[in-house]
Amino acid sequence: MKTIGVLTSGGDSPGMNAAIRSAVRTGIDRGMHVFGIRHGYAGLLGEEFVAMTARDVSGIIERGGTILGSARCPEFATPDGLARALKILNNRRIDGLVVIGGNGSQTGAHALARLGFPVVGVASTIDNDLFGTDISIGVDTALNIAVEAIDRLKVTAESHRRAFLVEVMGRDCGYLALMSAIAGGAEVVVIPEVKVDPEDIIRELRSACERGKGHALVVVAEGAQYNATGLADYFRTHPHPSGFGLRETILGHVQRGGTPGAFDRLLATRLASKATELLADGKHGVLVGFIKGEIATTPLDVVIANKKSLDLDLLKLAHVLAK
Numbered sequence: 220m221k222t223i224g225v226l227t228s229g230g231d232s233p234g235m236n237a238a239i240r241s242a243v244r245t246g247i248d249r250g251m252h253v254f255g256i257r258h259g260y261a262g263l264l265g266e267e268f269v270a271m272t273a274r275d276v277s278g279i280i281e282r283g284g285t286i287l288g289s290a291r292c293p294e295f296a297t298p299d300g301l302a303r304a305l306k307i308l309n310n311r312r313i314d315g316l317v318v319i320g321g322n323g324s325q326t327g328a329h330a331l332a333r334l335g336f337p338v339v340g341v342a343s344t345i346d347n348d349l350f351g352t353d354i355s356i357g358v359d360t361a362l363n364i365a366v367e368a369i370d371r372l373k374v375t376a377e378s379h380r381r382a383f384l385v386e387v388m389g390r391d392c393g394y395l396a397l398m399s400a401i402a403g404g405a406e407v408v409v410i411p412e413v414k415v416d417p418e419d420i421i422r423e424l425r426s427a428c429e430r431g432k433g434h435a436l437v438v439v440a441e442g443a444q445y446n447a448t449g450l451a452d453y454f455r456t457h458p459h460p461s462g463f464g465l466r467e468t469i470l471g472h473v474q475r476g477g478t479p480g481a482f483d484r485l486l487a488t489r490l491a492s493k494a495t496e497l498l499a500d501g502k503h504g505v506l507v508g509f510i511k512g513e514i515a516t517t518p519l520d521v522v523i524a525n526k527k528s529l530d531l532d533l534l535k536l537a538h539v540l541a542k
């Protein structure tokens with residue numbers, strides 16, 4: 220393999236730049252030319268290719284976001300889009316592709332792989348909903364941002380005897396909500412994986428108040444049956460004798476924009492380096508992830524066919540610790 224491309228796709232996640240840097244420098248080390256493709260699959264179809272040198276990725280390991288830019292590109296997944304992508308890659312003599320991204324991005328990678336194009340995926344999404352890795356690039360940083368926000372909200376909640384509804388990202392997965400609830404010491408956590416009755420939440424808050432708590436935190440996953448706005452609306456239109464005043468805060472994209480922590484920089488560096496080494500060795504059609512403390516590869520068709528499950532024992536633990 221002489222020339223490879225690297226792209227970041229889907230929602231950006233802190234650590235993507237470390238992954239780009241690692242792919243570029245590992246590729247050069249293996250004697251390959253490396254092209255960055257700007258704006259994910261949209262940039263591939265728009266032929267936004269940039270030759271990358273080791274210097275082009277200087278000073279980016281500490282930066283959040285992605286210097287290549289990212290996008291969601293439904294057109295890529297169409298037969299026409301895929302055919303055009305293949306033609307462009309072949310015309311430009313790109314022999315293989317490193318795709319850094321989450322579920323949508325790896326679905327695109329799988330589609331290319333099925334057409335015979337050499338692709339290796341790198342697990343990157345703050346949602347931690349990708350099969351084939353215990354943890355993805357960006358999760359740790361996003362989690363720390365959520366926990367810091369919860370810590371801050373607790374301070375003001377305590378001053379005013381309030382309960383806060385804090386909404387965290389995660390699409391349809393409750394991982395970030397559950398982990399930030401445990402790490403932040405929240406009283407209640409609401410996740411998409413479990414049905415919720417808002418009346419139960421009121422009862423929990425009332426009970427927390429009666430147990431002498433001066434504030435309460437309800438961490439809500441954005442993809443839950445009721446998000447923070449839905450719950451706040453419910454509480455506004457139903458009597459809620461919880462004992463606390465209520466406020467809601469939606470963290471949203473604040474969680475994605477952070478400076479990557481050391482864990483994400485190292486994870487990104489190791490995963491992207493492995494992905495590039497695999498391509499250099501003529502191995503492809505897999506996702507590179509991190510399983511049981513080791514770098515591990517999983518075939519892209521297995522990644523795409525499976526849904527990652529959340530350990531619901533941790534939900535029980537969150538309840539126990541909210542005493």
Ligand code: F6P
Nearest residue numbers: 230321344345346388389390475
């Ligand atoms: O997949 C990452 C993520 O941040 C999800 O948590 C969220 O649902 C979604 O992307 C938001 O997408 P966008 O940035 O396109 O609004």
